[in-house]
Amino acid sequence: MKITKAVIPAAGLGTRVLPATKSMPKEMFPIVDKPAIQYIVEEAVKVGITDILIITNRGKGIIADHFDRTPELEKALDKPEKQEMLETVKNISNLANVTFIRQIETKGLGHAILRAKNFVGNEPFAVMYGDDVIIGEDPAIGQLIRAYGEFGKGVVGVKLMPEEEMHKYGSLKVENIHHNVFKCTDMVEKPATKEEILSCYSILGRCVLPPEIFDVLENTQPGKNGEIQLTDAMREIATTVGMTAVEYTGTRYDMGNKLGLLQASIEVGLEHPEIKDGLKEYLKNLVKNL
Numbered sequence: 001m002k003i004t005k006a007v008i009p010a011a012g013l014g015t016r017v018l019p020a021t022k023s024m025p026k027e028m029f030p031i032v033d034k035p036a037i038q039y040i041v042e043e044a045v046k047v048g049i050t051d052i053l054i055i056t057n058r059g060k061g062i063i064a065d066h067f068d069r070t071p072e073l074e075k076a077l078d079k080p081e082k083q084e085m086l087e088t089v090k091n092i093s094n095l096a097n098v099t100f101i102r103q104i105e106t107k108g109l110g111h112a113i114l115r116a117k118n119f120v121g122n123e124p125f126a127v128m129y130g131d132d133v134i135i136g137e138d139p140a141i142g143q144l145i146r147a148y149g150e151f152g153k154g155v156v157g158v159k160l161m162p163e164e165e166m167h168k169y170g171s172l173k174v175e176n177i178h179h180n181v182f183k184c185t186d187m188v189e190k191p192a193t194k195e196e197i198l199s200c201y202s203i204l205g206r207c208v209l210p211p212e213i214f215d216v217l218e219n220t221q222p223g224k225n226g227e228i229q230l231t232d233a234m235r236e237i238a239t240t241v242g243m244t245a246v247e248y249t250g251t252r253y254d255m256g257n258k259l260g261l262l263q264a265s266i267e268v269g270l271e272h273p274e275i276k277d278g279l280k281e282y283l284k285n286l287v288k289n290l
């Protein structure tokens with residue numbers, strides 16, 4: 001079955017990057033010259049996703065503005081020497097059918113995803129966390145969609161994380177099927193002790209979920225941090241029908257984390273045709289004095 005819908009939860013409070021996120025959504029932090037969320041929408045579009053629901057909250061109207069037309073700006077750019085930038089600006093609003101819904105209260109990622117029930121209907125859909133930018137040749141969400149096609153089960157995108165950091169992530173019980181693809185039969189959100197860690201494979205930024213997740217979410221009680229956790233709902237599916245985990249290729253940048261957003265700017269900047277030479281020179285001089 002072709003997956004054409006994606007949900008991007010972007011209603012978190014971004015407390016790890018305060019005070020920047022007091023009035024600016026972290027999803028709008030730029031990586032060189034594009035906001036994080038545009039990289040995510042472009043990743044979705046590359047694999048044939050046509051309909052995208054972005055879950056926002058108060059103060060995040062700027063995200064909707066970014067995907068809207070800007071007649072005054074377009075008029076100002078409509079000059080022979082500015083045609084390329086005019087096209088770039090216009091194309092943003094034509095990338096996909098992007099719609100928005102608000103999560104009225106910040107009650108967790110699971111609660112945010114439940115807002116997408118009517119949008120999704122009765123088909124599998126992609127979930128792309130609004131603060132996780134993944135850069136790579138082969139779009140990460142496409143790798144998950146292929147695994148959905150292969151096994152017909154919900155898929156989580158995973159990476160191996162250091163054991164001492166596992167208390168911040170979801171930990172999965174996995175069994176290798178082939179290459180970077182695993183069977184996932186259990187998971188736990190933010191394991192509090194070493195004994196609770198099922199493995200160092202963590203869910204990072206991308207999932208493909210069956211529509212049954214909504215029935216589960218409707219009955220999911222608040223878990224860690226008093227929030228309705230998506231991991232708790234996925235656990236129900238993993239322990240019954242089972243799920244698939246894909247250790248996707250590509251580099252993930254956590255835009256909700258101070259170091260992550262600096263790494264994103266530097267690494268993407270080093271590949272950017274306009275600034276890579278200048279940035280390389282600057283970094284070389286800088287490291288001499290570190």
Ligand code: UTP
Pocket residue numbers: 009010011012013014015016017055103105106107108109111112129130131132256
């Ligand atoms: P995070 O836990 O990384 O985001 O959620 P956060 O809550 O903003 O992080 P803190 O405050 O720095 O710890 C993962 C994704 O889920 C979204 C976030 O916007 C992020 O994209 N989210 C989280 C929601 O949409 N709603 C919520 O209630 C919680």
